[in-house]
Amino acid sequence: MTTATIEPTPVRARPAGFLADCVGIATRSIRAVPREMEFVVPALVVPVFFYAINIGALEPLAEAGTGVDFKAFQLPVAITFAVTGLSRASALVTDIQNGYFDRLLMTPIRRLSLLLGLMMADLFLIITLSLPVVAMGYIVGVRFDTGVPGIVLFILMAGLWGLAFTGFPYAIALKTGNPAAVNTSFILFFPFMFLTTSFLPLDVLSGWLQTIARWNPVTYLLAGMRSLLYGGWDWYDLALGFLSIGLVGAVSMTLAFAALRGRLKRG
Amino acid sequence: MADTAVRTEDLRRFFDETRAVDGVDLDVKTGEIYGFLGPNGAGKSTLVHVLCTLLLPTSGRAEVAGFDVARQPVDVRLRIGVALQEASLDPAQTGIELLRLQGRLYGLTKAETEQRLRELTQLVDIGPALGHRIKTYSGGMRRRLDLAAALVHNPQVLFLDEPTTGLDPASRVRVWDEVRRLNAEGITIFLTTQYLEEADALAHRVGIINEGHLIKEGTPTDLKRSMGSDVIIARVDDGAERACNAVREVAGVDQVDIHGEELTIRALDGSAVLSPVAIALDGCGVRVRDLTLREPSLDDVFLELTGAHIQQEEAETSDNGDD
Secondary structure (H helix, E strand, C coil): CCCCCCCCCCCCCCCCCHHHHHHHHHHHHHHHHHHHHHHHHHHHHHHHHHHHHHHHHHHHHHHHHCCEEEHHHHHHHHHHHHHHCCCCCCHHHHHHHHHHHHHHHHHCCCCCHHHHHHHHHHHHHHHHHHHHHHHHHCCCCCCCHHHHHHHHHHHHHHHHHHHHHHHHHHHHHHCCCHHHHHHHHHHHHHHHCCCCCCCCHHHCCCHHHHHHHHHHHHHHHHHHHHHHHHCCCCCHHHHHHHHHHHHHHHHHHHHHHHHHHHHHHHH | CEEEEEEEEEEEEEEECCEEEEEEEEECCCCCCCEEEEECCCHHHHHHHHHHCCCCCCCEEEEECCEEEEHHHHHHHHHEEECCCCCCCCCCHHHHHHHHHHHCCCCCHHHHHHHHHHHHHHHHHHHHHCCHHHCCCHHHHHHHHHHHHCCCCCEEEEECCCCCCCHHHHHHHCCCCHHHHHCCCCCEEEEECCCCCCCCCCCCEEEEEEEEEEEECCCHHHHHHHCCCCEEEECCCCCHHHHHHHHHHCCCCCEEEEEECCEEEEEECHHHHHHHHHHHHHHCCCEEEEEEEECCCCHHHHHHCCCCCCCHHHHHHHCCCCC
16 A cells, blocks of 8 residues: 655745734733733732722711712722723834834734724723622622613723723833833823713812812723713713714824824834 | 846935945846845845835935835735844744734735745744744744745745844854754845955855945856956964065065054965065065955955955944944
């Protein structure tokens, strides 16, 4: 009997396709997260810490003064604390510094997918990290008047907000390639998160803080998310919430993709 | 497949006032190993970055595998593999994860990627460490993985930017063997190096670049033969000028150049003039530390063309970073 050896066909490279490119980058990014627990732990600890502190310190006072269920009032704050600024921008800087970004650029990958893939991973992580925060609220007795669809929309809003905000650190990462500069993007977190209705409703804020809060998109994001918790479906508040996400996203993504174009042009 | 693997016409790449690549014309045939030789800062890496589509040319044209790097970059990327000077790896991934992602980004199916991984196993040769994170790898392991990553998609043209810089001699010889084997499989190799013996040992043709200009091109043998004479190197303690004058008077000596305390003496028949040169040096009272007769090297070619040794240039520019 004779046997014939079949030589394997030589492989030929071809464009993988836009979605495959994005999924490839996203998968790699998600796979790296459990290996960098220092990235995940603060995103879980910080919101729990603030939630506990705020409830413990302010609940009686706030409920007496405003009549709101303060545990429910604070849950959107906790979740936005968890997701705002959560991104793989520092990993992108590391890729730029160690040359791996160049290796990716030398593949036929679509340039947009280098950023969109990371953002897909961010969205996945943000939503994953939102779940324990919602669970925490449930444990302390917070319920959604809008039921399960409201919970889903609540998490979706948190995810989209987190995604909208990622454009800022990515813009800085691509513009500078400097990890210290990326860390400074965290500064943006403070005005967004504290000059708003984090602690009290808008109508009981006074003076300059109320004025700034009226202009802060996070105010409308929180209002939209809170509407899902109490009072039933309020489409106006929800629409304003999504609009604020869209506005911040439009600004941050414009900056991020302009920075990507700039880096590709500079080489 | 195009007959010409790499072609450039009046290629220029400037960074503000710095003319890193300044009017380079290249024609690398398919199947060649082309050695691009020059000191640090000569423009080698910049040229490779342009050819690999990482940088756009300031002016001029460059084609790789028949495609224009500026207008058809995706077609170029599908056909090239690149191992840059510093291994471009993600330390957080494992070796196998990195190679599989490479396969995925080049549109290979899972079966094709696994087939290529089997074919590259011998090259990578890091055993079970392939499943470990890259940050645990030694420098040699990183280099081999980087080369494997450049080959996953079976490229037509492989760019190796100083592939042996920093490697020990044994690892260097191993890389040379691998380069020869890949070339025998039909891959065109564009190799930049600052090691003369590397260009001499590997390259079918060599291009010498200095200050952004391609100053000479040919086979290593032709380039050395173009010197047209043997080389005698005399290292003296002092009085190099006096020694130079004395040696110039020796019959059969064609040319004498001084580089610090070193005289480079050219003669058509070096063995015939070696003794008279020694006598002349002794006669002028200069203490000779070393007197060597040898055939011309690529360094001599570089010296002839630029007035400096590649290694000297390297030392002088090492503080300025890479090009």
